[in-house]
Amino acid sequence: MIRFWSRRLYESNITEDTDLEKRLYVIKKNIKDKVKKKFAGSLAIRMVDSGSCNACEAECNALSNSYYDLERLGVYFVASPRHADVMLLSGVMTFNMTPYVKNAYEQIPAPKWVVSLGDCPVMQAPFELTHAINAPVDKYFEVTHHIAGCPPTPLEIMEGLLEFLQKI
Amino acid sequence: MRLIARYAKELKNDFEVITIYDKIIQREKVPKDTPSMQTLAKIHPCAVWFERKIYDDFGINFSDAYDKRPLVHQERFAKNIHPMQKSFTNKSIQEVDYLPYKYEEISGDGVFQVAVGPIHAGIIEPGHFQFSQAGEEMLHLEVRHFYKHRGIEKMLEGKSLFDVKAIIERISGIESIAYQICLRDIMLQASKQELPKTLKKRHALFLELERTIHHLNNLGFIPNDAGFGAAMSFASKLSEDARRKLKEISGHRFGFGAVDFSIESIDKTSFLEWLDTLQKDIDFFEDWIMDIPSLWDRFDTTGKLTLKKAIKYDTIGVVARASGVSVDRRIDKFYLEHGFEIANEKSGDVAARFKIRLHEVKNSILMMRNFLDENSDDFTLNIFHDGEFFSFCESSIGELLVTIELKDGVIERFFVRDPSFINWQALHLMMRSDIIADFPLINKSCDLSYAGSDL
Numbered sequence: 001m002i003r004f005w006s007r008r009l010y011e012s013n014i015t016e017d018t019d020l021e022k023r024l025y026v027i028k029k030n031i032k033d034k035v036k037k038k039f040a041g042s043l044a045i046r047m048v049d050s051g052s053c054n055a056c057e058a059e060c061n062a063l064s065n066s067y068y069d070l071e072r073l074g075v076y077f078v079a080s081p082r083h084a085d086v087m088l089l090s091g092v093m094t095f096n097m098t099p100y101v102k103n104a105y106e107q108i109p110a111p112k113w114v115v116s117l118g119d120c121p122v123m124q125a126p127f128e129l130t131h132a133i134n135a136p137v138d139k140y141f142e143v144t145h146h147i148a149g150c151p152p153t154p155l156e157i158m159e160g161l162l163e164f165l166q167k168i
Numbered sequence: 169m170r171l172i173a174r175y176a177k178e179l180k181n182d183f184e185v186i187t188i189y190d191k192i193i194q195r196e197k198v199p200k201d202t203p204s205m206q207t208l209a210k211i212h213p214c215a216v217w218f219e220r221k222i223y224d225d226f227g228i229n230f231s232d233a234y235d236k237r238p239l240v241h242q243e244r245f246a247k248n249i250h251p252m253q254k255s256f257t258n259k260s261i262q263e264v265d266y267l268p269y270k271y272e273e274i275s276g277d278g279v280f281q282v283a284v285g286p287i288h289a290g291i292i293e294p295g296h297f298q299f300s301q302a303g304e305e306m307l308h309l310e311v312r313h314f315y316k317h318r319g320i321e322k323m324l325e326g327k328s329l330f331d332v333k334a335i336i337e338r339i340s341g342i343e344s345i346a347y348q349i350c351l352r353d354i355m356l357q358a359s360k361q362e363l364p365k366t367l368k369k370r371h372a373l374f375l376e377l378e379r380t381i382h383h384l385n386n387l388g389f390i391p392n393d394a395g396f397g398a399a400m401s402f403a404s405k406l407s408e409d410a411r412r413k414l415k416e417i418s419g420h421r422f423g424f425g426a427v428d429f430s431i432e433s434i435d436k437t438s439f440l441e442w443l444d445t446l447q448k449d450i451d452f453f454e455d456w457i458m459d460i461p462s463l464w465d466r467f468d469t470t471g472k473l474t475l476k477k478a479i480k481y482d483t484i485g486v487v488a489r490a491s492g493v494s495v496d497r498r499i500d501k502f503y504l505e506h507g508f509e510i511a512n513e514k515s516g517d518v519a520a521r522f523k524i525r526l527h528e529v530k531n532s533i534l535m536m537r538n539f540l541d542e543n544s545d546d547f548t549l550n551i552f553h554d555g556e557f558f559s560f561c562e563s564s565i566g567e568l569l570v571t572i573e574l575k576d577g578v579i580e581r582f583f584v585r586d587p588s589f590i591n592w593q594a595l596h597l598m599m600r601s602d603i604i605a606d607f608p609l610i611n612k613s614c615d616l617s618y619a620g621s622d623l
Binding site: 007050055062064065066079080092094099129134150151166167 | 215242243245259261274286291314315317318320323339343398422424445455456459460618619
């Protein structure tokens with residue numbers, strides 16, 4: 001443990017000066033401003049997977065690593081739909097998940113929004129319709145914004161959230 | 169003998185049930201008018217899910233099975249539909265009346281049930297866990313999945329091998345490269361060709377990088393579930409770096425489309441430089457994390473899977489190796505020549521699974537160095553021959569099996585046995601002496617895929 005703190009002390013903060021960092025800086029600033037104005041500084045997201053391949057979830061988890069650090073901007077992934085403002089929906093809406101996704105949406109207090117994530121919910125991914133798939137999701141919910149990509153990178157998700165915030 | 173998979177397919181007048189062991193493959197014919205046969209579950213407990221799935225898919229009845237509940241077909245799924253039969257061609261089905269699923273429950277004075285899922289508190293995939301509790305102690309756990317069932321086996325029927333690549337690499341996003349390598353091997357078997365060594369090394373490099381990313385993620389998540397968030401910050405930074413590296417050399421952050429037969433060279437200098445940094449960071453991480461007693465107090469003896477049970481349940485991958493079973497698809501000449509060394513622990517607890525991952529990351533770094541090579545050989549595939557092909561690959565979770573039967577150049581039957589499908593069935597064995605608060609930690613230490621097992 002002592003080595004951990006001594007490394008922390010000697011290396012201090014490491015910053016990278018790349019194009020990505022500059023783009024991130026602008027996006028972060030804008031998200032923070034918009035969340036402050038429109039959601040009183042705290043936007044709660046309930047992430048629901050309705051049958052994805054787990055790549056979209058991995059990218060959402062990556063949003064909390066030290067490069068992106070979304071929570072610092074006031075955007076939280078919450079544990080219950082009852083705490084949420086937005087449902088972030090990934091996956092192809094499988095037959096087996098459909099009733100549970102609908103239930104989760106009903107549990108979100110109004111005003112509420114649905115943002116679809118990745119190519120699956122709009123059937124743009126290579127998957128084809130089978131008996132077990134109920135996509136596209138706009139059959140069930142009014143989708144306010146769609147974040148495209150297979151899977152969208154953490155940066156694209158942040159840009160997508162910013163577009164969503166500008167839209168409403 | 170270790171049971172690897174059991175699945176069925178439809179012939180003209182009969183069904184055929186194929187049982188794959190590590191040494192032999194057995195085939196049994198079942199007449200279509202009275203589809204009934206004997207269960208294997210009394211010898212191999214992990215056959216239960218395979219057989220329940222066979223019933224759901226084809227309607228083949230296992231007359232002496234003790235568990236005949238539906239597996240893939242949930243409460244609102246019509247009971248008389250068996251979608252894998254060739255006569256079923258519907259693209260959508262109607263929900264029927266809700267018929268409750270009978271969970272395995274322990275009853276008794278003060279014993280109560282806790283239902284968790286399918287939608288969980290974190291950003292993870294959907295699945296259901298049903299606990300029977302006596303206070304905090306877990307008496308029993310039933311794992312119930314297949315919420316993510318997308319009907320992939322049916323989806324791929326009637327397509328050519330080239331058309332299915334994009335779908336197969338998206339069956340389980342975090343194991344994408346392993347799936348692609350299985351498909352590559354099937355393509356090579358069908359065209360009766362050998363892969364040039366340089367391409368083989370290139371693909372093996374991708375696979376080890378994928379394994380590194382997956383393990384790094386878990387090296388952060390497991391301590392995080394034990395309340396040590398600093399490890400997560402550290403490891404998630406490393407895994408993000410590794411993912412960016414994968415994008416740099418393969419063009420995609422998850423390696424979708426990475427395994428092909430084209431020749432592109434990898435920038436050796438920058439890759440080796442990154443490997444050096446990673447090596448340094450992982451050594452630092454190990455030195456730091458091994459020295460935190462409160463963390464190891466949570467890891468040691470938690471979620472123990474004994475060697476006896478690990479063998480009985482035919483477990484594979486990280487879970488098996490942590491319990492002392494030496495099973496790894498990479499035990500061959502090619503991998504051994506490039507520095508592969510099997511990870512082995514004996515205690516079978518969360519600590520063992522954590523150490524296995526740490527060992528495998530370090531071993532993967534060594535192998536990636538050896539896999540770096542100049543690509544020079546030109547390679548084109550010949551025409552595909554019909555036949556039934558099996559291929560195995562060690563994904564970051566464990567041994568993956570893909571089988572494809574080609575008939576008239578298109579897929580007649582496609583079957584995947586994800587390593588998670590077997591290991592999920594052994595998860596309840598790890599809960600015997602722990603409290604419910606340990607469950608997330610134990611589950612994460614196995615880190616199984618839901619998408620791969622649900623198909």
